[in-house]
Amino acid sequence: MEEIMKGKTLFEKIKWWFNFITTIIMNAIIVILVLIGIIFLAYYIDVTKNVNSGKWQPPLFGAYVIISPSMTPIIKVQDAIVIKRSDEYKIGDVCTYLSKDPRFYGIMITHRIIGTDVNDKGEKVYIFKGDANYSADLTPVSESQIYGKVVMKIPKIGYIQYFLSNAYGWIIAIVIPCVGIITFDIIKLVRNSKMMKRRRGVKK
Numbered sequence: 734m735e736e737i738m739k740g741k742t743l744f745e746k747i748k749w750w751f752n753f754i755t756t757i758i759m760n761a762i763i764v765i766l767v768l769i770g771i772i773f774l775a776y777y778i779d780v781t782k783n784v785n786s787g788k789w790q791p792p793l794f795g796a797y798v799i800i801s802p803s804m805t806p807i808i809k810v811q812d813a814i815v816i817k818r819s820d821e822y823k824i825g826d827v828c829t830y831l832s833k834d835p836r837f838y839g840i841m842i843t844h845r846i847i848g849t850d851v852n853d854k855g856e857k858v859y860i861f862k863g864d865a866n867y868s869a870d871l872t873p874v875s876e877s878q879i880y881g882k883v884v885m886k887i888p889k890i891g892y893i894q895y896f897l898s899n900a901y902g903w904i905i906a907i908v909i910p911c912v913g914i915i916t917f918d919i920i921k922l923v924r925n926s927k928m929m930k931r932r933r934g935v936k937k
Contacts, residue, residue: 848860852873
């Protein structure tokens, strides 16, 4: 780092740090957008395939931001998870399912499978429980309700999503860095132009 900064003016040091920080931010945003794009592409391909086959099943992949502390400390609030559809679920798997519990009807819940049972129709159902909860979920879950098991966790990415979803976040993360880079380049161009004029004046 010292070698990079050696011989640079204060203006050049400020510009270098500004470019370094904005590059990290922009690269992080690009990586996130690429991951989201890949997930949506897989989702689209899989949904199209399911529609053509006439058989509904959950998407191959899915991504969700956790808003409940029920799975702490394994999965915390504002962590993002990626789930993958599976042909087999077993005790110990952390999965996301569509709740039919009257209290949480239609809400996607991510909990751990702690047991299995058989319902009145003779179908296998799963018992779920949040790691931080004292008791199991009240309503057993059928396999058709399970959208997939958790295969990846991205810590705290929900904060970035929330930040960028607001106008001020977009301005701070995208607009200001771009304006700053352009401004620095304009200032540098003006300074170089003045230096060229001075040199021409000296030669004359």
